[in-house]
Amino acid sequence: MNEKTDYRDVNENPCHMCMPMGGILPIKGIEGGMVVIHGSQGCSTYMRRYISEHFSEPIDVGSSSLNEKGTVYGGEKNLKQALDNIRKVYNPKLIGVLTTCLAETIGEDINRIADDYLKERNLNNDLVIIPVSTPGYGGTQAEGYFRTVREIVAGLAQPSPKHNKLNIIVPNISPADIREIKRILALMGVEYTLCPDFSDTLDRPYLEHYSKMAPGGTKLEDIRGMPGAVATIELGETVGDEYSPGRFLADNYGVPLYTLPIPIGVKNCDAFFNTIKKLTGKPLAESIKAERGRLLDAMVDSHKYNFAGRSTIFGEPELVYAVSQLCIENGVYPAVVATGGAGAKLTNLLRAVVAECPEPVAILTESDFCEILEQSRLHQVNIAIGHSEGRYLTEHGNIPLVRIGFPIHDRVGGQRLLAVGYTGTTLLLDRITNTLLENKYRTYRTDMYDLYYKENSGPPAAAEDEVIGDDGLYSL
């Protein structure tokens, strides 16, 4: 594919972000967790703005504010000062130190600096520092996310007596999704350690008194005990072994690892529940069976509308994989599936599932929105599914967008979007179906008029691009 080489020289309108961005989210999902970005001031500010606008939550993140001097002579002094000041104001239990392009390029040894700091300040029993190497040029936010979760688990895990909990590792899903997984597990009477849990910390209820550190998050004690769990379920099919927290627990403590896709879609939800049943012996609750039945009912109700959909699915690999499967299950066949990162694992997984599609599917890796738009036009896509940067496809390609994932900046409620489990899947599917319907009803009177009303027309005109997909043939 010669075309791909072009995109490697220049990225035109990014479909991915940088590693430290992804690293902030899981640290915010640890009880008493605070973040310091080791780099210049702007990195933390941009990321705070991005995260804050998505979740509508204050996002406090420290920076070592490296200046020219720090860049030339090393940033150790700055980083230690940052840790001091963060402790004074926030009194955290855990500080994640994330590197940036700058810190990595000047060769900062953050592991050593963190060790020295804890010794110098005599804090070994009171504070945990998790240094994570997240160079902005080293990968995408999705890789930064999982690498950080892995480092948190690796940094805290201790040999533990066996207990009956399950470890649940979640990717970058919404706080509402995390709450739904917790609801399901509680319904089934399953004990668990879910990590990272930003369901409360990044979606706080309004309270009379504001606290600088958001209540909630995975407890440090629970993470320490993860090696004693029955098994780990990691919702991370696309995650490389070197980034996988579950792989770490398996290799170092022998905790059996079950890697599953995000439970979106019937098949993926079934896999999730079957795995839990297999591991705990707990049967599916009756009320969840009913939720499954309602999803099937919704799928039947909407199947003809959905069959008119040709979708472009883009964003972080894990979500892209699950949403692609949902679309295939419902006949909203993907025509374009894209991610901004290298996505080697994603490509292999997708190849297996898109085999079901009646037409070839363009799988784009290291992609950008310019390419996604071109390919979507070429494949006559009529619905896009992904984060809010995809509004570019709507503005320039007239393709309606169903918003899911991170970030969602041009609508409220990104933190409340529910898509996992049978109920979440139903809600997401309804949004997809309704978007197709809305778009059809918006133009069908004029489309039909333009196509068939010939009384006043002159000589035949060439068909226009705009009516692509609406050829007047039978499609509901």
Add this chain to the structure above:
Amino acid sequence: MSQTLAINERQDFITTKGRQKAHLKCDADSIAGCVSQRACVYCGARVVLNPITDAIHLVHGPIGCSAYTWDIRGSLTSGEELFRNSFSTDLKEQDVIFGGEKKLSAAIDKLAIKYNPKLIFIYSTCIVGVIGDDLEAVAKAAAKRYGIQVIPVQSSGFIGNKSAGYRAACDALFRLIEPADRTMVGKDKSINYLGDFNLAGEAWIIRDYFRQMGVTVNVVLTGDASSADLKKATRASLNIIQCAGSMHYLAGRMEETYGIPFMQVSFLGLHDTADSLRRVAAAIGDKEVLARTEALIDRELAVTAPVIEDYRRKLAGKKAAVYVGGGFKAISLIKQFRELGIEVVMIGTQTGRQEEYDTIHELASDGTVILDDANPSELEKFMTEQQADLLVGGVKERPLAYKLGKAFIDHNHDRKHPLSGYVGAINFAKEVYSTVCSPVWKYVRSGDEGCE
């Protein structure tokens, strides 16, 4: 202040009018770990140059810098839309090791052929500053290859704060506006309008006022400006600056090099708008312009003043906290809030200059907390202690205000309604009213009383 701050070093950056020192520390590096609200050098440069409609903005660096600034400002255009794209060399590890010049050169090739632009800005980012890619050399070669202008912007993140980025942008602009023909310098009886980025059409509103006054606006820097417009910038005989933080330096260089004088204006609020229009008219010195200006102000006030008065009746006595990017905005907001009967009780900026803080200090009422480069914990502390009813700020500050149960005004770059001029003053009053007097606060402030 009722209690000391957790971080001692921050004390110098904060003062209370009438109770403490008149001067505060500003324009300094942010202190590590203080959770500054400031962005970086690159950000400062990008926001100033981004509105130039027909330019390619190519970020030489890792993907994040480009991703976080894609179509970031609500700047509107009457011409090309090229500026609304974000291009990046998306540097990877091997580029950092072996250097990124080749990739940059290849990226320019692709873009020059595909888009056929007249102007390309190449932005330097943190790692580029460290690995030492020679942007000047790459730009020079590319400019020659395609017969277009390619201007490097020296905006490595670690060389300072957002203000350094403004200077880097001004340096780039200064190169762009260099006239081929020096004989035309200052020859037009027109003005340049600096420091308006045409957010929600603000520059168009102000341009129209000048049209009605009979004053020609040569070019706006940089809202809705094309590279051809900017190349004529030195023909104007007067520069007026609104956003001084970003443009003061360029105005100074233009005065020094081309002898074009400048004056400070502000179109925020009724008082400042009228005052600025009158001062520009006076500088032009034409009797008819002066007369038309008075007529314009009368016309606009006749419509606007009663509306403002109506809002004033609803809002008088409320207290405002202000935390914005630059000093000019802060100064104008004190006056604009007074027009609505609202006193400012806390005010700060990210990049205000000493003389701007002096003016703020002079204008503020006794007991007002003034602070530079504030952080969330200070904003929380002073908003609470000073019992502010509302906060003016940007995207990052909004959720904090809301969590504290405070109303909030979006004075950021992403807004979708103009706040400049007379129509802007009405919008501003309306926004204050819509947030201060919303029914939601009734439920929020009564806590859990509503449920058994």
